Amino acid sequence: MKKILILGGIREAAELARQLVDEGDDVTTSLAGRTKNPDKVPGKVRIGGFGGVEGLARHLEENAIDLLIDCTHPFARNISANARQAASLAGTQLRVVERPPWQEQPGDCWHKVSSLEQACKAIPAGACVLLALGSQHIASFQTRRDVHFIVRMVDAPSTPLPLPDHELVLGKPAIDPEQERALLTNKKITHIVCRNSGGKGAYAKISAARDLGLPVIMIER
Numbered sequence: 001m002k003k004i005l006i007l008g009g010i011r012e013a014a015e016l017a018r019q020l021v022d023e024g025d026d027v028t029t030s031l032a033g034r035t036k037n038p039d040k041v042p043g044k045v046r047i048g049g050f051g052g053v054e055g056l057a058r059h060l061e062e063n064a065i066d067l068l069i070d071c072t073h074p075f076a077r078n079i080s081a082n083a084r085q086a087a088s089l090a091g092t093q094l095r096v097v098e099r100p101p102w103q104e105q106p107g108d109c110w111h112k113v114s115s116l117e118q119a120c121k122a123i124p125a126g127a128c129v130l131l132a133l134g135s136q137h138i139a140s141f142q143t144r145r146d147v148h149f150i151v152r153m154v155d156a157p158s159t160p161l162p163l164p165d166h167e168l169v170l171g172k173p174a175i176d177p178e179q180e181r182a183l184l185t186n187k188k189i190t191h192i193v194c195r196n197s198g199g200k201g202a203y204a205k206i207s208a209a210r211d212l213g214l215p216v217i218m219i220e221r
């Protein structure tokens with residue numbers, strides 16, 4: 001039986017935990033603690049940062065972890081860098097689970113950009129935008145007084161969002177493209193701004209946008 005620590009926080013990490021628990025391994029999933037009510041994950045769960053590279057390396061040694069698996073979100077870069085260094089310091093085996101980016105399909109109308117700043121500039125005046133980004137990225141759009149933003153977040157923000165014209169939609173993205181289509185239509189959304197996260201959990205909005213012929217301002221990796 002291997003002692004495994006999964007750095008998680010995404011749907012695929014929970015699926016991996018299920019598989020490894022079923023195979024008989026001793027699995028702990030680590031979550032950053034960003035969401036108030038995270039989905040249940042098979043095996044054990046620990047929550048909160050480790051305190052940088054040294055903290056993670058110490059955790060690996062003190063808990064005699066045989067295998068560290070980095071299955072974090074592709075845009076969560078700090079924890080992945082920490083995982084590489086900490087595994088090396090502690091002499092722990094590291095496995096990195098890559099989540100391939102989504103590929104543009106026939107019918108998609110993607111405007112690809114490489115930063116939040118470029119995404120902000122790419123929005124036409126008067127647009128109604130579904131902003132499907134983490135709360136820490138919203139401030140990049142505060143200069144756009146000429147745009148109505150629909151901001152989707154898992155938990156309500158603790159302080160008011162710095163956007164002049166916006167409304168909040170609370171909850172996780174739907175898995176069913178029909179539900180995402182209903183949101184896009186009911187809110188009269190003209191554009192989506194999101195990052196190319198890959199994976200299944202957030203893809204329904206992309207296929208719904210394709211069905212409706214809506215442009216997606218896609219922040220690439």
Ligand SMILES: NC(=O)c1ccc[n+]([C@@H]2O[C@H](COP(=O)([O-])OP(=O)(O)OC[C@H]3O[C@@H](n4cnc5c(N)ncnc54)[C@H](OP(=O)(O)O)[C@@H]3O)[C@@H](O)[C@H]2O)c1
Nearest residue numbers: 008009030031032048049050051052072073076077078079
């Ligand atoms: N970025 C996204 O868009 C996104 C989307 C969905 C889910 N997530 C999940 O949310 C977490 C945080 O994302 P982020 O972009 O803020 O990450 P980040 O910038 O790479 O990490 C910032 C700090 O948060 C702590 N941390 C991050 N992931 C952790 C984990 N799984 N377990 C324990 N501590 C963790 C670490 O603190 P210490 O240095 O103190 O250890 C890390 O240095 C990630 O685990 C990711 O898988 C992120």
